Amino acid sequence: MKKLINAPEQVVKEALAGMADAHADLLTVHYDPDFIVRADAPIANKVGLVSGGGSGHEPMHGGFVGKGMLDAACPGAVFTSPVPDQMLAATKAVSAGKGVLHIVKNYTGDVMNFEMAAELAAAEGIEVASVVTNDDVAVKDSLYTAGRRGVGVTVLMEKIVGGAAEAGADLAEVKRLAEKVNAHGRSMGMALTSCVVPHAGKPTFDLPDDEMEIGIGIHGEPGRTRVKVGHAADIAAMLAAPILEDLPFKQGDHVLAFVNGMGGTPLIELYLMYNELNKILAGQGITISRRLIGSYITSLEMAGCSFTLLKLDDELTKFWDAPVLTPALRWGY
């Protein structure tokens, strides 16, 4: 195992310490229970937004804490759900009396623990609503999931809903918008290589030197198929087709195209994949009105990429464009 770490059990805490020092203007890190929170939380007259999940997907979620996006994020151990104590502490830290929304990716542990935290928070008088993302079209059920997995749409939801919460939307409105983002978005990913979880010390799965996995999950969960590594144009088609059919997206639609790197894929390849996606969509009369290209929801050092398409309307576009100031996304401030 080749990693820039000291010891597997210290990775998350030490990376958090780095974030705490680097971004002290934006966020504060609390330990035991671990959570990252906006430096100015709680914000008066604002719905609090809390997300979280296993570590190893950076910058998600901690890198999205800041103005116009999340109020707090709860990092679990690598690829392991955070515990309810973290979620409860984060919820209390961001509660300003206007309610708190939990943004949860659809993995069994995350869903269960966020539900428990919501009950505990309710018992302390905090109104909590929840939304679960399940945008991955690759498989119906998966290794850690009943139903579809939550992947790239989570990033877009945190930005868009963050914009609405910053603008003063109430809890019901924020929840409605979050559900709309999930309903309008679809994703699919692929891997050229596995990643290595620090505690495991060896690749999560074996992939021959000439094969790739289409429909991979962000923890290396099996996808739809393994095939020989092909051309970027063919890979793009294999990812785009199931997404386009599923919603379905159709001629005349305007979309946000999110081309995401899995952590070990260089930016030059992501721009090349974006170019392929752009050609596919243009061929179907679909217009890319907004885009995000980079490694935002990752699987440690896995090589590969995912596509997420979000069907846009004026409301979604407005809140995507709204100012944001976080470690990983910043514009308009």
Next chain:
Amino acid sequence: MKKLINAPEQVVKEALAGMADAHADLLTVHYDPDFIVRADAPIANKVGLVSGGGSGHEPMHGGFVGKGMLDAACPGAVFTSPVPDQMLAATKAVSAGKGVLHIVKNYTGDVMNFEMAAELAAAEGIEVASVVTNDDVAVKDSLYTAGRRGVGVTVLMEKIVGGAAEAGADLAEVKRLAEKVNAHGRSMGMALTSCVVPHAGKPTFDLPDDEMEIGIGIHGEPGRTRVKVGHAADIAAMLAAPILEDLPFKQGDHVLAFVNGMGGTPLIELYLMYNELNKILAGQGITISRRLIGSYITSLEMAGCSFTLLKLDDELTKFWDAPVLTPALRWGY
């Protein structure tokens, strides 16, 4: 070779096409000769800033074209210098009568070709000044370099000098500031793995499963030493010590700390390495006043990182903080 590409000879053009579509609000891509230029170039009453080099280091340099940073960038083939025709065309495209600065990394081909382009531009009546970055303390001469290699300081220079040019500084002033950034900055990098140049189809160098290369160049050029992979704390010390001794940096200094990923290293490890660097500097009474953490000057999918320290004063800090709006760096707009 596992890459998200169609064919080695198409990688650069296809990635450029992706950039052109994705960032049409900021930049325009010209082909044959290839260069990326600000969409609003030339800017009246502004010194033009042109950089460039081999592709494979993305987002450098094309991702730094935009307001408050570069006016144009010339991408060569992967790890291959662009040719004078590209540099001349870019220089002419950004020339507004106030002169043009070439920011050149110290590699033999880049230096020679930018010199030729400067002469050609001068023959057409454009005043050109040049600055060469050579901040890599690892080795005195290298595979493609007489003298030290230009690495991370280039990114910081493009931002800081870009701020000054945007504020109206003249060519002599911009050149003075660029030389100051180079004089105030030092870097050193390391690799856990090699990268694979598309045309070569195999790793640039062989590195055993339990070894790392300290002092690596951004094209995989040999560094100072190969040692067993150790703890992040020890790796950070091996990178920081030669940097700190060289300037030298000393107690009371304020620095910009740039922890850069080589392309295949996940962000969680970069924050962990930043934490180690922060502890080392704190122990020597050096304060990190500004920081940049992420993969900004890369070597395709190489795993590893580099540290760059830039000694700050009020002038450098002011232009680092100035607004920037490019694909890869954006704040203040």
